[in-house]
Amino acid sequence: xFRNAFSRSLxxxxxxxxxxxxxxVAAVALSAALPLAAPFAxxxxxxxxxxxxxxxxxxxxxxxxxxxxLVGTIMQHVYEPLYTFDAKWNVVPMLAESMPxxxxxxxxxxxxxxxxxxxxxxxxxxxxxxxxxLQRWIEQSPRGKALGKVVDSLKAAxxxxxxxxxxxxxxxxxxxxxxxxxxxAIMAKESIATPLxxxxxxxxxxxxxxxxxxxxxxxxxxxYSARKEPANGYGGKREASIxxxxxxxxxxxxxxxxxxxxxxxxxxxxLPVEALTRLEKAAGKTVPIMTPAFGFPYLVxxxxxxxxxxxxxxxxxxxxxxxxxxxxxxxxxxxFFVAEGNHFPKGSPFYxxxxxxxxxxxxxxxxxxxxxxxxxxxxxxxxxxxRQYDFHYNMALLMSEQLKRAGFKVEMNVVDWATLVQRxxxxxxxxxxxxxxxxxxxxxLSPPQLGDGAPGWWDTPAKKAALQAFNVxxxxxxxxxxxxxxxxxxxDEVPYVNVG
Numbered sequence: 332x333f334r335n336a337f338s339r340s341l342x343x344x345x346x347x348x349x350x351x352x353x354x355x356v357a358a359v360a361l362s363a364a365l366p367l368a369a370p371f372a373x374x375x376x377x378x379x380x381x382x383x384x385x386x387x388x389x390x391x392x393x394x395x396x397x398x399x400x401l402v403g404t405i406m407q408h409v410y411e412p413l414y415t416f417d418a419k420w421n422v423v424p425m426l427a428e429s430m431p432x433x434x435x436x437x438x439x440x441x442x443x444x445x446x447x448x449x450x451x452x453x454x455x456x457x458x459x460x461x462x463x464x465l466q467r468w469i470e471q472s473p474r475g476k477a478l479g480k481v482v483d484s485l486k487a488a489x490x491x492x493x494x495x496x497x498x499x500x501x502x503x504x505x506x507x508x509x510x511x512x513x514x515x516a517i518m519a520k521e522s523i524a525t526p527l528x529x530x531x532x533x534x535x536x537x538x539x540x541x542x543x544x545x546x547x548x549x550x551x552x553x554x555y556s557a558r559k560e561p562a563n564g565y566g567g568k569r570e571a572s573i574x575x576x577x578x579x580x581x582x583x584x585x586x587x588x589x590x591x592x593x594x595x596x597x598x599x600x601x602l603p604v605e606a607l608t609r610l611e612k613a614a615g616k617t618v619p620i621m622t623p624a625f626g627f628p629y630l631v632x633x634x635x636x637x638x639x640x641x642x643x644x645x646x647x648x649x650x651x652x653x654x655x656x657x658x659x660x661x662x663x664x665x666x667f668f669v670a671e672g673n674h675f676p677k678g679s680p681f682y683x684x685x686x687x688x689x690x691x692x693x694x695x696x697x698x699x700x701x702x703x704x705x706x707x708x709x710x711x712x713x714x715x716x717x718r719q720y721d722f723h724y725n726m727a728l729l730m731s732e733q734l735k736r737a738g739f740k741v742e743m744n745v746v747d748w749a750t751l752v753q754r755x756x757x758x759x760x761x762x763x764x765x766x767x768x769x770x771x772x773x774x775x776l777s778p779p780q781l782g783d784g785a786p787g788w789w790d791t792p793a794k795k796a797a798l799q800a801f802n803v804x805x806x807x808x809x810x811x812x813x814x815x816x817x818x819x820x821x822x823d824e825v826p827y828v829n830v831g
Contacts, residue, residue, distance in 0.1 A: 380575040381597040384587045387719040387748035388544050388580040393527040395471045398513040398779045399752050400769065404600075405578050408549055409451075410516035410532035413442060413461070414509040418564035420772045422505045425558070425566065426456065426517055426533060428491075430505070437500035437805055438483075444491040448556040450519045451530075451537040458487035463520040465493075471525075472513040473782030474775070477798075478504065480783070502805045503775035510776050511565070512769065535571035547578040582719045582747060591617050603721050604667055626769040627674075628661065628726060629778060630828040635758040635788040638712055643705035645825035648712070648763075650701055651737035652730065653693030658831045660729035661722035670831045674774075674818050680807055681774055683815035686822025698737035711742040715755065715764035719748040723765040726830065730763075755786040774814055775802065780827050781817075789826035 385404070391397050394406040415425040424430060428443040448456040462485055469479040481498045488494040497504075508515045519531035530538035533556065536549035551571040560567040581587045581599070588606045591599035592613055602610070610619040632639040632648070639645050655670035662668045672690025675681040692698075712734060716727035724745065731741040744761065746754065754760045764786070768777040779785040781798065797820045801813040821827065 379573070380577060381573045382577045382579060382595070384581040384590055384596040384599040385578050386580075386584075386587075386601050387582055387717075389547065390749040390752040391526070392530060392538070392541065392547065393471075394511075394514040394516040395468050395475070396527070397752060398473065398785070399748075400512055401748070403511040403514060405547055405549075406516070406530070407511045407514065407534070408536040408576065409530055409534045409538050410514060410518060411534050412509055412511070412515050412517065413444075414505055415511075415565040416509055417566045420564070422509050423563070423566040425509075426461075438497045440495040440497075440504065441488065442493045442495070444493070445556070445558075446491055448533055449552075449554045450533055451552055452519050452522075453554075454519075456517065456533055457490050458493050460520045461493050461517055462487050463523055464517045465495075465515060467523055467525075468515045472515070473779040473785035474507050474510070474513055475515065476783035477775075477781075478507060481802075500803050500805055502802055502810060503773050506771070506773035506776055509565075510771070512777070513779060535569050536576060539575075544580060546580075549576045549578075550574065584721050601720065604663055626767055626777075628658075628722060628765070628767040628830045630730070630830065631755070631764050631766060631778075631780060631787040632825055632827060633758055633762050633787060634790075634824075634826055637758070637762045638707070638710045639762045641705055642824055644702060644707060646823075647698050647701035647705055647707070647737075648734065648739070649689060649822075649825050649828060650692045650694050651698035651733050651739070652691070652828065653733055654691045654828070654830045656693065656733070657726040657729050661726040661830075668831055672829075674821075674829050675814070679772075680811040681814040682811075683818050685815040685819040689822045693733065695733075695737040702738065707739070709740055711740040713742045713744055713760070713762045715744050715746070715751055715761040717746055717748045717751045717765075720767070723767070727765050730765075758786075758788060774817070778827060787826055789824070791824060793820045793824060794826075 385401060387401060389402050389405060390399070391402060392406055394402060394410050411425050413425060413427040414422050414430075417423045422430070426445060426448060428445050432441040433439070442461075444456065444458060444461065450456055450460070465485055468475040469482065470476070478501065481501050483496040483498050485493070485495050517533060522529040522531040535552055535555045535557070537552045539550045540548040551574050555569070555571065557568045557570065558566070562568050581590065581596075584601075584603050584606075587596070587599040588602055588609070590596045591602070592609065594616065607619060610617050632645050634640055634645070639648065658668040658670050659665075670691060672687030673682055673684055675683070714727050714731060716723050718724045727743065731743055734741050751764065755764050771777055775781055780787045780789050783790070797813075797817045801810060801817055804810050804813055821829075
């Protein structure tokens with residue numbers, strides 16, 4: 332997938348060699364680039380600019396304020412984290428000089444910063460910037476909020492060192508500091524505000540201009556402080572091989588396809604599976620890019636208010652769903668999805684079948700009976716979705732039919748993606764929304780509903796107990812077994828449904 336391509340740190344597309352869990356694999360990860368753009372092949376020919384066709388207008392450019400991958404895709408060129416991932420999804424240092432020094436009890440992290448890293452404002456990055464940035468991330472991001480509950484103190488330990496003291500061990504910490512979605516982005520202290528107005532980071536590109544519904548323009552930062560190690564995944568040396576990146580919103584998938592074939596776009600993101608044959612036949616004009624193991628689509632249920640706030644009702648909804656049919660509706664070709672109820676694939680330390688007997692039930696009579704027992708009185712289930720991601724919309728249509736067969740009334744609310752991202756923050760406006768997530772080796776990285784305060788607002792004693800046991804355990808083998816308990820709670824309480 333594109334991700335830091337123009338910064339020359341594209342993760343290996345063959346990561347883990349799997350095409351299961353997402354159910355989507357190439358479907359969501361099918362993109363196209365012009366051969367001359369070819370950052371994916373580490374092209375050496377300098378280019379003045381590149382036009383990148385994205386699926387929608389980003390609702391914000393604040394990398395902490397949104398977990399939407401569209402925001403991360405653009406702004407990770409501008410901002411960098413303390414740590415990042417290499418091609419094998421190992422956590423490696425980025426703005427940090429090295430991996431953190433962790434005390435024997437697992438509660439104190441000392442992070443040394445690289446010397447001489449330049450901010451876009453022209454001064455050097457220091458520990459005060461890092462402390463202020465992490466404090467903001469803890470306040471704003473669902474993953475940061477979850478971490479904040481166990482933070483005892485966060486302070487500078489000199490001009491180029493930060494000390495983070497926890498109340499108890501927290502195994503996901505390094506990986507959470509590395510994730511580009513809802514990023515723990517390091518920014519100039521003086522630029523920090525809510526909402527964020529000045530985008531001052533350390534990345535290989537600096538923010539130049541945004542014209543809503545037209546483009547986001549980034550320019551090469553000539554004083555960028557690159558790491559010395561060779562490029563490796565998101566890690567290592569990053570080079571801005573193109574002077575300007577122009578991200579343009581192109582909501583219609585067919586328009587992105589035609590624009591790529593016509594040479595209008597240097598890169599077109601998230602193309603429909605049915606376009607693959609045309610793109611492959613256009614040899615010399617486009618290069619289709621398919622990213623295995625891209626992630627998984629999922630449904631978020633509103634546990635705060637409305638018809639889905641009732642747990643027995645959520646369970647009835649789950650009984651009505653046939654996730655296999657939904658995947659087929661979203662992606663068509665079985666090469667591009669696998670219908671599996673386990674949240675992690677075989678071979679992963681977090682593989683578990685806990686709760687999977689509740690996956691892909693597609694039992695309308697049983698669901699109707701369960702809904703009646705839960706007190707359902709014919710209220711419409713409001714499904715919030717968008718056409719910008721074709722597979723979201725197609726799965727939502729199929730889901731609505733499955734729910735209707737089980738006796739539920741359904742109201743489809745189809746909006747543009749930026750509007751959906753705004754509306755999902757208001758618990759009064761929806762009961763279910765359709766989204767997707769990347770697949771990561773650390774379970775606490777996704778979905779954000781495992782954190783605190785994410786839309787859906789899942790907050791129960793069972794969740795807290797399962798996650799507390801999972802997160803304080805630092806032994807990888809024991810964590811694998813404990814994940815099964817978390818997965819079981821997800822199936823039992825239905826805060827979200829992993830489609831495949």
